[in-house]
Amino acid sequence: MFHSTRGCEKVSSQEAILNGLAKDGGLYIIDKIPNIDYHEFLNDDYKTIAAKILHKIFNEFEYEEIKKEIDEAYSSFDIENVVELKKCDNAYFLELFHGPTLAFKDLALVVLPRLMKLSKKKLGYDKNITILTATSGDTGGAALNGFKDIEGISIVVLYPFGGVSPVQEAQMSSFKSKNAKVLAIKGNFDDCQNLVKKIFNEHKDLSLSSANSINIARLAPQVVYYFYSYVELLRKGEIKDGELINFDVPTGNFGNIFAGFYAKAMGLPINNLICASNKNSVLTDFFNNGAYDKNRPFYKTNSPSMDILISSNLERLIYYGANEDVVKTKELMELLIKEGKYDFNNPFDYFKAYTTDEENTLRTIKYVYDKYKYLIDPHTAVAFSAYLKYSLDNKDNLKTVVVSTASPFKFAASVLEAFDAKSEDDEVKALSNKFNIKIPSVLNYPLVEREIVDLNESEDYIVDVIKCF
Numbered sequence: 001m002f003h004s005t006r007g008c009e010k011v012s013s014q015e016a017i018l019n020g021l022a023k024d025g026g027l028y029i030i031d032k033i034p035n036i037d038y039h040e041f042l043n044d045d046y047k048t049i050a051a052k053i054l055h056k057i058f059n060e061f062e063y064e065e066i067k068k069e070i071d072e073a074y075s076s077f078d079i080e081n082v083v084e085l086k087k088c089d090n091a092y093f094l095e096l097f098h099g100p101t102l103a104f105k106d107l108a109l110v111v112l113p114r115l116m117k118l119s120k121k122k123l124g125y126d127k128n129i130t131i132l133t134a135t136s137g138d139t140g141g142a143a144l145n146g147f148k149d150i151e152g153i154s155i156v157v158l159y160p161f162g163g164v165s166p167v168q169e170a171q172m173s174s175f176k177s178k179n180a181k182v183l184a185i186k187g188n189f190d191d192c193q194n195l196v197k198k199i200f201n202e203h204k205d206l207s208l209s210s211a212n213s214i215n216i217a218r219l220a221p222q223v224v225y226y227f228y229s230y231v232e233l234l235r236k237g238e239i240k241d242g243e244l245i246n247f248d249v250p251t252g253n254f255g256n257i258f259a260g261f262y263a264k265a266m267g268l269p270i271n272n273l274i275c276a277s278n279k280n281s282v283l284t285d286f287f288n289n290g291a292y293d294k295n296r297p298f299y300k301t302n303s304p305s306m307d308i309l310i311s312s313n314l315e316r317l318i319y320y321g322a323n324e325d326v327v328k329t330k331e332l333m334e335l336l337i338k339e340g341k342y343d344f345n346n347p348f349d350y351f352k353a354y355t356t357d358e359e360n361t362l363r364t365i366k367y368v369y370d371k372y373k374y375l376i377d378p379h380t381a382v383a384f385s386a387y388l389k390y391s392l393d394n395k396d397n398l399k400t401v402v403v404s405t406a407s408p409f410k411f412a413a414s415v416l417e418a419f420d421a422k423s424e425d426d427e428v429k430a431l432s433n434k435f436n437i438k439i440p441s442v443l444n445y446p447l448v449e450r451e452i453v454d455l456n457e458s459e460d461y462i463v464d465v466i467k468c469f
Helices: 013-019 046-057 063-076 105-109 112-123 138-147 166-173 189-202 216-235 255-265 282-289 314-321 326-339 358-372 378-393 408-418 427-435 455-468
Strands: 002-004 028-030 084-088 091-095 129-134 153-160 180-186 245-250 270-277 291-293 341-343 351-355 400-404 452-454
Touching: 002 013, 013 112, 013 216, 028 216, 028 314, 046 063, 046 216, 063 112, 084 216, 084 358, 091 216, 091 378, 105 112, 105 138, 105 216, 112 138, 112 153, 112 216, 129 138, 129 189, 129 455, 138 153, 138 166, 138 180, 153 166, 153 189, 153 455, 166 180, 166 408, 180 189, 180 455, 189 455, 216 245, 216 255, 216 400, 245 255, 245 378, 255 270, 255 314, 270 282, 270 378, 282 291, 282 351, 314 326, 326 341, 351 378, 358 378, 358 408, 378 400, 378 408, 408 427, 452 455
Parallel strands: 091 400, 129 153, 153 180, 180 452, 245 270, 245 400, 270 351
Antiparallel strands: 002 028, 084 091, 291 341
């Protein structure tokens, strides 16, 4: 069972998955966080671990039906293990970009549509559902890919015009389906995200759900790779049984790192969660100063998927930090809407937060390659920069898993810039030639025209689009 961060109404797994956002505007959280013993996974591959964990979270499904969907979902990945760990001294890069759109969002967004399909069937829900989602870059392409063959579900993706990489934009705008619509909104990601929430709250007549990590079924599959990382390090003899490790996560909307919070709460031996932000440092300031304040300049950076000032999933952490007080949580979220800020004394001191600017992001890409001959994207560079700063501040010498969220090919221009190797031609091809690495086959996108919508006209237009499905 699940209930909202802002109320006590309980819903089933299937209802939480299909609703996406709770009726009171809150986010669904697990009624009782399960205890999970990682020892039971020591002989399991990634797919089996995923099926076991998701069955513990969504226990109203049968294990066998979850396992079947997991096996089929991850068959589209380009490596059998689904994810991979690459060692660089005391750190391990957790590669989450071996899916069909080369980003960590694939880990959840090949699973979510299948859970929604099962939920519709179990609840006898025959109406078409429209997925309405905002993206800062990676969610859009991954969601479109995940929902492309799911009957009875359509999808509308909003992204900030000029606020995603060329590859991310090409992935989305080249997608063609009678049940899909992609709109470039003249605004930033927070504008797109606010539109989604507004339409959810004000158009109850529409049959809507979400593919953002505000949907608990988008977030839950992300818990899996925390457990898998620990088990894999243990199997390889890199750590001892029960040894504490750190996770270092590039963070924007707070879903990825909140999955780490859940993993720790479920019993995984996690020491600290390192929250890595770019120049939009609202989360760093929150964890270091106890104040969340979005009233600040918004920066477009070379790690665009983290260009966010309203981190929606932080509401879930606030709920737990407020001793599961739904009234307090609702008050703080209303303050954020009315005043753009709130004060909160976060009790979880194992969150360590650091900020990295664009110049240091590029330096970090080059540093990692020069030292380890390992190429990373800008978001992973933000995380590794935070890891270096954390290592100076904390002398724990614990093994640290750096969550690598995207292939460097998705941000080829920025990666080339780190080596003063800008290309006037095809940046993806230039990256391949310079580092002698094969271009992923999924990057073959036709040039198509974008559909651009003015922010002040977007709500009515989006509602009309949804009604046409």
